[in-house]
Amino acid sequence: MDSLFSLLPPGSATDSDGMLLVEGCRADALAAEFGTPVMVVSETALRARAREYADELTSRWAKSRVVFASKAFPCTAVQRVMVEEGLGLDVAGGGEILTAIKAGVDPEKVVLHGNAKSDEEIAMAVEHRLGLVVVDNSDDVDRLESTVPSGRQQDVLVRIIPGVTADTHASVLTGHEGSKFGLSPAMARTLIARIEASPKLTMRGLHVHVGSQILEVGPFAESVAPVAALGEFPVYDLGGGLGARYTWVDQPPPVGDYLDALIGAAREHLPAEAELIIEPGRSMVASAAMTLYRVVTVKRGVITFVAVDGGMGDNLEVALFDQRFEAGLADRIDVDTTDAEFVTVVGRHCESGDVLVDGVRLPDARVGDLLAVPTTGAYCYTMSNNYNGNRRIPVVFARDEKARLVVRRETWEDLRSRDVE
Ligand SMILES: Cc1ncc(COP(=O)(O)O)c(C=O)c1O
Numbered sequence: 001m002d003s004l005f006s007l008l009p010p011g012s013a014t015d016s017d018g019m020l021l022v023e024g025c026r027a028d029a030l031a032a033e034f035g036t037p038v039m040v041v042s043e044t045a046l047r048a049r050a051r052e053y054a055d056e057l058t059s060r061w062a063k064s065r066v067v068f069a070s071k072a073f074p075c076t077a078v079q080r081v082m083v084e085e086g087l088g089l090d091v092a093g094g095g096e097i098l099t100a101i102k103a104g105v106d107p108e109k110v111v112l113h114g115n116a117k118s119d120e121e122i123a124m125a126v127e128h129r130l131g132l133v134v135v136d137n138s139d140d141v142d143r144l145e146s147t148v149p150s151g152r153q154q155d156v157l158v159r160i161i162p163g164v165t166a167d168t169h170a171s172v173l174t175g176h177e178g179s180k181f182g183l184s185p186a187m188a189r190t191l192i193a194r195i196e197a198s199p200k201l202t203m204r205g206l207h208v209h210v211g212s213q214i215l216e217v218g219p220f221a222e223s224v225a226p227v228a229a230l231g232e233f234p235v236y237d238l239g240g241g242l243g244a245r246y247t248w249v250d251q252p253p254p255v256g257d258y259l260d261a262l263i264g265a266a267r268e269h270l271p272a273e274a275e276l277i278i279e280p281g282r283s284m285v286a287s288a289a290m291t292l293y294r295v296v297t298v299k300r301g302v303i304t305f306v307a308v309d310g311g312m313g314d315n316l317e318v319a320l321f322d323q324r325f326e327a328g329l330a331d332r333i334d335v336d337t338t339d340a341e342f343v344t345v346v347g348r349h350c351e352s353g354d355v356l357v358d359g360v361r362l363p364d365a366r367v368g369d370l371l372a373v374p375t376t377g378a379y380c381y382t383m384s385n386n387y388n389g390n391r392r393i394p395v396v397f398a399r400d401e402k403a404r405l406v407v408r409r410e411t412w413e414d415l416r417s418r419d420v421e
Contacts, residue, residue, distance in 0.1 A: 004328040007245065007374035009042035009288050020330040020372055024401030027292055027330035027370050034396050034405060036294040037310035039376060041406075043081065043399040045288040046377075050085035053280060056255045060263040061276050067111050069240045069281030070096045072378045075395060077406035078285065079103035088131070090240075090279040094121050101128060111157075111237065111279065115181050122147050126154065134159050134207045134237070136182055138191055141201065148200040156195060157207040157237055160188050162226040164210050166219035168243070169321035175210035175223055175239075182207075185230060192230070205274070206230060209239030212282055213323070215252050217261035224262070228269035236270055237277040238262055244286030246375045247324045252283065282378040289377030291315065291393075292330065293356075295369040296348065304343040306365045311347010312354045313390035315376060316383040319353045327357045330370035337361040345371065349388050381407075389415060 005012055013021045020027040023042050030040055053066045067088035070079055074096045079089055080103040088109030089100045100110055108131040114121065115136045122143040125133050134157045135141055148154045159182035164175045174181045183191060188206075195203045208223045220241065227236060243252040253261075259278075266276060293308035317323040327345055328337075343365060345357040356373060365371075384392045391410035396403050 004326060004333050004372070004374060007247075007287070007326055008290055008333075008372065009040075009045045009374070010048070011042060011044060012290075014334050018331050018334055020328075020333050020370075022290065023398035025398040025403045027372060030396060030398070030403055031292055031294065031370055033403065034394055035409060036370070037291055037308070037314055037393045038409075039289055039291050039314070039381060039393060039395045040403070041078070041289040041377060041395060041397050043397045046078065046081050046285065047085055049284055049288060050082055050087055052255055053278075053284065054086060056259050057263075057276075057278060060259050061266065063274070064276040064278070065109075067109065067277055067279045068284055069279045070100060071382055072281030073285045073289075073381055074099060075381060075407050076103045077395070077397060079105065082284075088277075090281075091130075094118075094124055097121070097124050097128060097130070107131065111277070113159075117143065119143060119147075131155060132157055132204065132235075132237075135191065135195065138194070141191065141194060141198070145198060145200050150200075153200060153202045155202045155204045157205050157235060158188050158192055158195070158203070159183065159207045159209075160185060160227050160230065162208050162210065162223040164219050164223045164226070166211050166214045166241075167216060168211050168213045169323075171321045172212035173210075174212075175208065175219075181209070185226060188230060203233070205233035205235030205237065207237040207239065209279070210241050212241050213243040214241045215243040215250060217253050217258050220258060221261040221265040224265035224269050232271045233274065235275045235277065236266070237279065238266070240278065240280040240282070242280055242283035244283050244375060244378060246286070247326055255283070284378075286375050286378035289380075290372050290374045291376040291380065293371045293373065295365055295367055295371055297367060298343075298365055304341055305346050306343045306362060306371070307346050307348060308356065308371055309348060310393065311349045311356060312351065312385075313347070313349060313387050314384045314393045315347075315356060315373070315380045316385065317379055318355060318358075319351070320383070325357055325373050325375060327360050327362070327371055327373045329362055329365060330372045332363050333372070335363045337363055341365070345373075349390070386410075386415060391415065
């Protein structure tokens with residue numbers, strides 16, 4: 001079996017006493033300083049991946065840009081890293097617009113999504129002069145036309161359903177016929193004609209997104225022709241969706257292979273002078289982070305349950321779409337676990353479905369141990385919640401042997417203060 005280091009943030013190692021190091025920061029020191037659970041992000045890994053994406057894309061299609069799908073990790077510090085590395089930001093809600101602005105993004109480089117954008121979100125997009133609004137339905141057009149001031153124009157893309165499916169969980173498929181996102185080609189044609197006649201909107205191009213955690217390149221390439229069939233435009237946004245490596249068996253295609261397929265299809269079907277945008281989320285951030293938990297109790301019965309101080313409050317990916325994660329004890333990462341006890345790692349929430357790792361070998365787990373769960377950088381922060389009065393967990397950036405808090409843990413007062421009666 002692979003070592004957990006192949007899943008932990010690149011550059012992770014062990015100290016002389018066996019304790020896990022992330023970017024030179026000891027796991028026990030991180031836990032002591034910031035408490036547990038805590039999400040630890042390798043800032044170097046985050047930046048390296050952003051550069052890899054940008055370089056690989058522009059080397060294949062010069063007039064192109066990467067926008068980070070903020071929804072995968074929508075905190076200001078992560079968005080700021082992407083901005084500093086020259087990327088734009090895709091946002092899908094009012095809060096993501098605000099943190100993007102706080103992160104210092106050039107609003108012109110922001111792409112707004114959403115299948116049910118509110119009046120308020122459309123107003124925010126117009127107020128902040130976001131570069132592109134992706135129209136998902138005719139109500140978006142109504143709202144934009146009544147919000148954009150006279151004499152101004154808002155650039156838009158139209159989201160197309162390509163009718164493409166992929167081998168991933170149904171909950172994260174978006175490009176199949178019957179998807180709630182986007183328009184069928186026939187409906188899109190009608191809406192494009194309306195936008196082209198609008199005095200307030202500029203029809204810039206088309207958008208397509210097949211889904212998430214896709215571990216094959218075929219569906220991405222297949223999604224291009226249905227878009228091209230709608231005509232020639234200056235901009236094509238080909239979405240995100242590349243999968244991340246969560247477990248030993250996952251073998252996501254390298255960014256280069258994914259782009260070979262996608263850009264190969266673009267060369268075949270799209271105008272050579274068009275601008276291409278891609279919007280990776282999960283594959284940009286998942287592997288840059290891990291979550292550290294404290295073991296609270298170990299129950300050895302028919303099954304050995306190792307229960308930690310977090311769970312579905314900080315990682316909903318398991319319950320939501322059966323995503324498997326791996327885990328290791330922070331001071332025994334190097335230990336051979338071939339014959340170690342087979343346990344189920346569970347969280348502290350009042351649901352039997354609150355399982356973090358359904359079957360993993362851990363060497364003699366004890367109360368007080370630190371448990372490291374790799375690959376938590378995507379959508380875990382996003383979907384963290386207050387189930388059972390859980391305080392959402394902090395995010396720490398580690399770099400060059402230093403750790404800094406970028407999102408604080410929620411306080412009891414934060415929780416109390418929302419209840420106005
Ligand atoms: C429109 C759009 N773009 C990009 C993404 C990012 O996808 P992923 O995080 O799988 O790369 C999503 C997420 O589903 C999306 O809905």
